Amino acid sequence: MSSYSPPTSAATPVVITVSASARWLLGAALFALVLYYFIGLDQGAVSVFGSDTHVHEFVHDARHFLGFPCH
């Protein structure tokens, strides 16, 4: 016999409790949102580095092509 307890329904192989794994889930979400901000938004409508435009200019074509408003 295995020590594994069968799930109540065949559909629930694993249920990840959000409270127990909050560190990884929140960390990943935060990481993703920061990237999203720098690729799509920074140095356009708002800017964390003041009037510098290096981030904006570097990812400029990606910003247009990924659908973000620009210019």
Added chain:
Amino acid sequence: MEKKLILRGALAGAIAGLLSFLFARIFAEPQIQAAISYESAREAAQGALDKAAGLPMSHGDHEVFSRAIQANVGVGVGIILFGTAMGALFAVGYAICLGRTGDVRPRSLAMLVALAGFLGFYLVPSLKYPANPPSIGHGETIQQRTSLYLLMVLFSLMFLVAAVWLGQRLQDRLGNWNAALAAGAAFVVAIGIVMLILPSFGELASNRASYGDLATETPQPLKGADGAIAFPGFPADTLYAFRVYSVAAQAILWSAIGLIFAPMADRLLEPARDHRPGGERVTR
């Protein structure tokens, strides 16, 4: 488990971003270059008109990065990092959905979550505010355009989550098929109302004041003092090709995230699923 899922999601996203970048480099960059050439030629034509009218000429802005860097490196770094971010968010969504969204196999769930990401983060917002190549977009409206675009993304994602919740609530009463149809219809109606309420970019007050009654910020023909067209409006074919390729690149990105993540999720989760008490393997 959540750590394994998230790292795999981010990896799938990075690979998907690389594929999407290769597509962009081949198909999108010529269109972006055409748009930039149009912009320069238009500025020159505008300068000539201003000079003829005795107006002060506007000066062009300096380049921070060369076009070669932007078109080969910048676009690649941008899309790959975007893919990584979307892959990580995808994995967070996947981890939360796991075991909470009915009888779905791990790999089918991967494709469904990827579809939701494609719809919520890109396709639905782009129906209202489609992607624009360089030279389309007025600098003075960037804040309003960014806010409106983010609102569309936010509403699309919120309504998708709500539709999944609604579908599950209706499942007992209506059955799988009808519950899914009802939830889908509710999503379309809800997002449709938001799209009707939000203004088009052309309707923004500063655009109305400077450019008149237009739906978008797409450059119109330049006219000389005599009213004759001195320079054409933005080429429609370039705009169409750019937008089609933009949709295609996001479709590639999200389907690659789903397809790369699906077998990894299967390997990670199926052993637990197939190992029933008694030890027999259940094949499906």
